[in-house]
Every structure is written in C-alpha cells, then in structure tokens.
Amino acid sequence: MLISAYDAPMARAATTTDVFNAVAEPQRRALLDALTDRERAVGELVRDLGLSQPQVSKHLRVLREVGAVEVRVAGRQRLYRVNGQALRPIHDWVGGYEQLWADRFDALDDVLEELKQREGADGDDEHTNG
Amino acid sequence: MTSTRTAELTLPSDKQIRIVREFDAPRELVWEAYTTPELVRRWWHARRGEVTSIAIDLRVGGSWRYAMTTTEGGFEVAFHGEYRELVPHERIVSTEVYEGGAGGTESEALNIVTFTEADGHTTLEILMQLDSRETRDAVLATGMEDGLQDALDLLEQTAAGLR
Numbered sequence: 001m002l003i004s005a006y007d008a009p010m011a012r013a014a015t016t017t018d019v020f021n022a023v024a025e026p027q028r029r030a031l032l033d034a035l036t037d038r039e040r041a042v043g044e045l046v047r048d049l050g051l052s053q054p055q056v057s058k059h060l061r062v063l064r065e066v067g068a069v070e071v072r073v074a075g076r077q078r079l080y081r082v083n084g085q086a087l088r089p090i091h092d093w094v095g096g097y098e099q100l101w102a103d104r105f106d107a108l109d110d111v112l113e114e115l116k117q118r119e120g121a122d123g124d125d126e127h128t129n130g
Numbered sequence: 131m132t133s134t135r136t137a138e139l140t141l142p143s144d145k146q147i148r149i150v151r152e153f154d155a156p157r158e159l160v161w162e163a164y165t166t167p168e169l170v171r172r173w174w175h176a177r178r179g180e181v182t183s184i185a186i187d188l189r190v191g192g193s194w195r196y197a198m199t200t201t202e203g204g205f206e207v208a209f210h211g212e213y214r215e216l217v218p219h220e221r222i223v224s225t226e227v228y229e230g231g232a233g234g235t236e237s238e239a240l241n242i243v244t245f246t247e248a249d250g251h252t253t254l255e256i257l258m259q260l261d262s263r264e265t266r267d268a269v270l271a272t273g274m275e276d277g278l279q280d281a282l283d284l285l286e287q288t289a290a291g292l293r
Contacts (some may be wrong), residue, residue, distance in 0.1 A: 020267075024144075024263060025143065053159055056187070060185075061269045065293070093270060093271065094139060094141070094270055096137065096270075096271075096272075096273075097147075097269070097270045097272055098137055098138075098139040098149075100176050100178070100272065101137040101139065101149050101151070101256075102136065102137040102151075103171075103176040103177045103178070104137075104174060104175075104176040105135075105137050105153075105254075106177075107172065107173035107174075107175065107176065107177060108153070108160075108163055108164075108173040109135070109153065109154070110162065110173070111163045111169050111172050111173050112153055112155040112159055112163055115155065115159045115162060115163060115169075116155055116159065119159070
C-alpha cells in the first residue's frame, strides 16, 4: 500500500541481470510482443519492427541474458521465443496493484447494491444506512 | 450477465496506468459512489485499513484529499489533488499527489476517470498519467507490500534456521 515500499524491492540491478530493467526499454517490449504468439527469426523481427539488424540483435542479447527470451537453432536459422516463466515477477508485481483496485472495487460493488436498493425503494424506506 | 467484474490493469505507455472495471449499476449511481465522501469512505480502503479522512470539493479548481491508516503496520497513507475538469456522470480529470513519497519527492499524477454506461452497466476507466516511468513503477509497487513483507518474514525465518 505504501509507495515507500518502492525503495526496497525496486533497488535495481544492472540492466543485464534484472528483468524489470530489461523490459523497461520500449523497443525490447515491442520485441517481446512480437514474440508472444510464435517464435521468429531475427530477419523477421527486423522486417516487422522496422529496426536495424544490430539493434534487434543487441536487444535480443539483453533479453536472453535475463532469460526473457530463449533461442533454438533450426537449420540455418536461430528462432527466438518468449520465456513466460522469466516474466512472471513482472506479472506478480503488477498483479499486486491490480489486486488493490480489485478489492477497492469489490467494496464499491457493495455500496452500489445499497444505492440501487434505495432507488428501488424510492422514498418508502428512509433508512438507507450510510 | 456479461459483466466480468474483474479489475483489468494495463500499461498503455511508459508513463501510464489504465484500470478498467465494469459495475452492475447505472452511471449516476457509480458517479455518486465515486464522488460522495461518506460513500468513498466505504470502499476506498480496499480492505487494507481504515479510512481516516475523505474530503471532496467537487468543482473545477476544488481540492480533494483521501487518507487511511493501514491495518498492516499502521501506516498513514494520504493522497491529495485538485479537480481540473468535471462532466457530471461522465468524466473527472484531477491531479493526484502521494503525500510522503519515497525520497521526499512529490510528483503529481493526472488522473482521467470516465464513466460509460451500456445496458444498465457502467464501465469505469481510470487512466493515470505519471511524470516518469520511475514514478509509474513506484505506484505499481504499492500493491506489493503484503507480498514483500511475507517474503521478508520467510527469508528471516530461513536465515534464522541456518544459524
């Protein structure tokens, strides 16, 4: 609940060892997005994302170092794919804040139920306890 | 019946957080619950503590302030801001400052809240515009506290067992 909690867990390691930093870069996130549905070769990523080959290679290297993508050799091609397990900490991290709002909205549902009953009663019952 | 009732969080850009949730109520009621202090007091706690103060001066240029004490640790958590734009039952644009942020920095977020009704259901969208990715990350980390505390407790026990 406290933003000061930020100090502890978010002390950042070097980009190359921290999956949070690795995916902070917009082009690397675009790469991950492109790899979510299926594996792709570097050439395909260069074409689809409009980046240069050295850029794509550099970003893929960073993503591999944190385990966010995996590579396998298929004939003359190296095919890259997302490793969901490595991205799990990010999912959990965002999930906590999502849960905060989920709990808040569940409580809001209860308030709304009461308001709807009040509307339904339309004055017969003045004891809408607030 | 199509209501999913699940809060959906997405990160549209490096400086934004978007939260969407559907409610089984017309938007006049969702607006009322969202902008009436006595009602906000009853849901804003998110079951994580006790709301100590809700002040809402619902007019453009008017200010707001929400405060609560967390059950876990007994921290006071407070936010305040100013209303920039108000369209009754439709849209609220306001600033938001977390009081006592990490490192004493007080960065201001801009929140755009929209209420959209269809078939008696209301979709509430909160779009938070932060001033930097670091601030956005700090906001996202707020939900982690419980999990982090559990992890630290576990680590401590484990370390104690190793002695």
